[in-house]
Structure formats: structure tokens, C-alpha cells
Amino acid sequence: MPRNARIPVNRDPAYFDLGLCGPLREDLREKTQYCGMFRTPTLRNVAQRTVFFHNGAVHSLADAVRFYAERDTRPGNWYPKDSDGKVRKFDDLPVRFADNVDMQGPFGQRVGEAPVLSEADVADLVAFLKTLSDGYPIDAP
Numbered sequence: 001m002p003r004n005a006r007i008p009v010n011r012d013p014a015y016f017d018l019g020l021c022g023p024l025r026e027d028l029r030e031k032t033q034y035c036g037m038f039r040t041p042t043l044r045n046v047a048q049r050t051v052f053f054h055n056g057a058v059h060s061l062a063d064a065v066r067f068y069a070e071r072d073t074r075p076g077n078w079y080p081k082d083s084d085g086k087v088r089k090f091d092d093l094p095v096r097f098a099d100n101v102d103m104q105g106p107f108g109q110r111v112g113e114a115p116v117l118s119e120a121d122v123a124d125l126v127a128f129l130k131t132l133s134d135g136y137p138i139d140a141p
């Protein structure tokens with residue numbers, strides 16, 4: 001996920017939430033193959049959510065699905081640019097863990113290629129995800 005600048009601790013450029021390998025979780029600290037990985041949440045009632053993914057960087061279900069389509073094809077839509085104009089992809093993960101990033105479809109394409117998911121596919125997936133709402137009341141935003 002793109003780094004979420006609205007999380008106060010992220011003001012420290014040396015701080016990274018690496019999920020399974022810490023720093024909050026401590027038992028898998030040495031398992032560097034897990035650094036940057038987060039547990040997949042249930043998609044039950046996902047359409048009632050207003051923040052998505054582990055760091056809340058995404059605020060609509062359509063964008064959550066669109067991220068899968070565009071992370072590798074249109075990274076400029078998601079990540080900040082360096083002063084030289086280069087997109088700083090995976091800006092919330094130390095470079096040494098880059099090999100841990102999931103590349104299987106719908107990820108894994110090249111910049112400029114057509115996304116595997118069209119906008120119509122994104123809309124279809126959102127429609128499907130909405131069928132996973134079961135009326136459970138979510139009180140807190």
C-alpha cells in the first residue's frame with residue numbers, strides 16, 4: 001500500500017509498519033520473508049467500510065479494487081513522485097524487502113500496459129462485494 005501520511009508515526013521516515021514481522025508484532029521478527037505482509041481481512045460487510053487496507057490509505061471500495069488494477073500499470077495514480085519526477089513505488093516498504101511484494105494477477109504488469117481489470121470489471125467486482133453485506137450493523141465509522 002502507499003504510505004499513509006495521516007498516520008502520526010509515519011512522520012518518522014525511518015518508521016515502517018512491516019505487519020507480520022513487526023514492530024508491533026514480535027514473534028515473527030526474524031522471518032524477513034514476511035516483512036510487509038498483512039493478514040487478509042474478511043470481505044464480509046466490506047462495502048460498509050470507509051477505510052481500507054491495513055493503513056487506511058484507501059477510502060472507497062472502488063479504489064480498493066482499482067488499486068489492484070493500477071498499482072503496476074499506473075503507479076503514478078497511487079504513489080508520490082521524487083523531486084526528479086520518478087514515481088516512488090512501494091514507498092511504505094524498505095527496499096530490502098521489495099521481493100516480498102505480491103506480483104501475481106491482477107498485479108504484476110508493466111507501466112503503461114492495459115490493466116487486467118477494466119473499469120467495467122472494477123464496477124462488477126464492487127457490485128459482487130456489495131452482495132457480501134448481510135445487514136450486520138457497523139456502529140463505528
Ligand code: HEM
Pocket residue numbers: 001038039040041042043046049051052053054055061064065068102104105106125
Ligand atoms: C481482483 C481481485 C481482488 C479483489 C477484488 C480484492 C479485494 C480486496 C479488498 C476490498 C480488500 C480490502 C479489505 C479491507 O480493508 O477491509 C483487500 C485486502 C487484501 N487483499 Fe485482496 N483482493 C483481490 C486480490 C487479492 C490477491 C491476488 C491477493 C494476494 C496476493 C490479495 C490479498 C489481500 C490482502 C493481504 C489484503 C489486506 C492487505 C492490507 O491490509 O494491507 N487480494 N482485498
